[in-house]
Amino acid sequence: MAAVTIIGGHGKVALRASRLLSDAGHEVTSWVRNPDHAPDVEATGATAAVHDAEHMTSDEMAEALAGADVVVWSAGAGGGSAERTRAVDHEAAVRSMEAAATIGDPLYVMVSYFGAKPDHGVPQDNAFFAYAEAKAAADEHLRGSDLRWVVLGPSTLSDSAGTGRIEVDVADSGEVTRDDVAAVIAHVVDHPDLAGRTIRFNNGDTPVAEALDALA
Numbered sequence: 001m002a003a004v005t006i007i008g009g010h011g012k013v014a015l016r017a018s019r020l021l022s023d024a025g026h027e028v029t030s031w032v033r034n035p036d037h038a039p040d041v042e043a044t045g046a047t048a049a050v051h052d053a054e055h056m057t058s059d060e061m062a063e064a065l066a067g068a069d070v071v072v073w074s075a076g077a078g079g080g081s082a083e084r085t086r087a088v089d090h091e092a093a094v095r096s097m098e099a100a101a102t103i104g105d106p107l108y109v110m111v112s113y114f115g116a117k118p119d120h121g122v123p124q125d126n127a128f129f130a131y132a133e134a135k136a137a138a139d140e141h142l143r144g145s146d147l148r149w150v151v152l153g154p155s156t157l158s159d160s161a162g163t164g165r166i167e168v169d170v171a172d173s174g175e176v177t178r179d180d181v182a183a184v185i186a187h188v189v190d191h192p193d194l195a196g197r198t199i200r201f202n203n204g205d206t207p208v209a210e211a212l213d214a215l216a
């Protein structure tokens with residue numbers, strides 16, 4: 001059993017991951033910004049904690065993360081202004097990494113996206129540019145940290161029913177269901193030996209566990 005803290009706990013991926021992790025016997029704490037979201041989170045078996053990552057210092061985050069064996073970042077500004085995207089997807093994420101590094105030796109799991117990389121190729125005048133920059137910077141910070149980390153790179157998310165099957169290490173981004181992203185998060189929590197890996201994936205033909213075990 002691991003103590004898992006999910007930042008961005010009311011997100012669509014996070015709620016699915018929380019249910020899987022809670023059902024598997026993990027102790028999940030999910031951060032929500034809005035106290036009205038607490039019942040949704042608690043219905044998945046998690047304990048809700050009201051925190052707004054965008055407006056917390058790393059010391060405040062460290063206090064809130066104390067005792068976590070695994071930290072999952074699944075928050076995102078969701079394509080708001082460039083300023084808020086930077087503030088959440090980059091700066092708050094980095095503060096959470098700095099905080100995690102002070103609470104022991106947790107595994108930090110970043111929900112990034114398939115194409116995240118410093119040379120992402122998104123033009124500066126594209127609406128997606130701030131997000132691409134922010135995610136690349138957060139991922140690079142994590143890889144350069146002393147934390148044990150896994151960066152997840154799901155392709156375009158859908159709300160279709162999960163298939164339980166993915167493809168990893170492929171060149172082209174496709175689609176993946178949020179159910180299957182949650183299944184990948186749950187597998188990673190149980191397989192900390194995946195630390196140090198960036199896992200880009202689409203839905204595919206291989207059962208999630210088999211696809212990820214092949215990487216370990």
Ligand SMILES: NC(=O)c1ccc[n+]([C@@H]2O[C@H](COP(=O)([O-])OP(=O)(O)OC[C@H]3O[C@@H](n4cnc5c(N)ncnc54)[C@H](OP(=O)(O)O)[C@@H]3O)[C@@H](O)[C@H]2O)c1
Pocket residue numbers: 007008009010011012013014031032033034051052053054055074075076077078088111112113114153154155156157158178
């Ligand atoms: N959309 C795609 O196709 C795609 C593809 C690949 C990867 N991704 C990544 O996958 C992540 C998870 O996806 P999703 O569908 O679960 O996203 P989502 O439903 O939009 O969830 C994001 C969560 O982040 C929370 N959040 C926003 N600002 C916050 C703050 N200041 N402090 C704490 N939490 C905050 C939101 O809280 P509220 O509920 O209060 O708004 C929301 O619950 C995304 O953030 C994105 O980076 C997305």
